[in-house]
Amino acid sequence: GAVVSQHPSWVICKSGTSVKIECRSLDFQATTMFWYRQFPKQSLMLMATSNEGSKATYEQGVEKDKFLINHASLTLSTLTVTSAHPEDSSFYICSAQNLGVTYEQYFGPGTRLTVT
Amino acid sequence: DAKTTQPPSMDCAEGRAANLPCNHSTISGNEYVYWYRQIHSQGPQYIIHGLKNNETNEMASLIITEDRKSSTLILPHATLRDTAVYYCIVRESFGNEKLTFGTGTRLTIIP
Numbered sequence: 001g002a003v004v005s006q007h008p009s010w011v012i013c014k015s016g017t018s019v020k021i022e023c024r025s026l027d028f029q030a031t032t033m034f035w036y037r038q039f040p041k042q043s044l045m046l047m048a049t050s051n052e053g054s055k056a057t058y059e060q061g062v063e064k065d066k067f068l069i070n071h072a073s074l075t076l077s078t079l080t081v082t083s084a085h086p087e088d089s090s091f092y093i094c095s096a097q098n099l100g101v102t103y104e105q106y107f108g109p110g111t112r113l114t115v116t
Numbered sequence: 117d118a119k120t121t122q123p124p125s126m127d128c129a130e131g132r133a134a135n136l137p138c139n140h141s142t143i144s145g146n147e148y149v150y151w152y153r154q155i156h157s158q159g160p161q162y163i164i165h166g167l168k169n170n171e172t173n174e175m176a177s178l179i180i181t182e183d184r185k186s187s188t189l190i191l192p193h194a195t196l197r198d199t200a201v202y203y204c205i206v207r208e209s210f211g212n213e214k215l216t217f218g219t220g221t222r223l224t225i226i227p
Binding site for chain 2: 004006034036043044045046049091093095103104105106107108109110112
């Protein structure tokens with residue numbers, strides 16, 4: 001099956017710094033990538049949808065200037081949490097989809113961000 | 117998106133079939149039923165999806181009622197590794213459509 005990786009798997013950063021999370025589709029081309037956030041004991045919440053080569057579409061309530069998403073190639077999307085604060089501590093998960101082949105979304109293993 | 121309703125938790129004995137129900141009474145004609153599961157601290161894993169016919173793959177079977185208002189995911193021989201949160205999701209249509217996750221069912225397989 002399709003494999004999606006994320007890097008790093010976990011990160012600890014200080015309040016006020018920025019953190020970049022990478023999402024890669026390893027064996028297929030991802031025309032669309034999605035970024036989710038999951039707080040403890042809660043479900044996944046979609047943050048934004050990105051299509052390769054175009055600007056991301058953010059869900060209501062998600063600050064686009066704080067969560068910068070870049071989808072510059074068909075195999076890589078990045079999420080940068082700028083000026084991180086403790087309330088940004090969460091589990092960030094990406095998923096990837098190739099519209100030309102399948103409609104399933106394949107998820108990465110997630111990145112646990114802790115802001116101190 | 118049509119909403120789904122799932123029981124918050126279920127237990128199943130190891131080796132038995134696990135039957136996870138899902139209600140989606142407002143589903144529309146072009147909406148598919150998708151099932152994903154999430155093992156603790158991992159990303160969700162695709163299991164199966166269907167429109168109106170029953171579907172089976174190497175992981176599970178999906179039974180959709182004739183009126184499409186409910187479905188059941190069946191894990192035929194549950195193992196301890198099947199312990200996870202299972203999400204039933206109705207997706208708007210083909211294409212570039214987002215998945216909206218509800219609260220899911222926490223399935224615990226008991227030895």
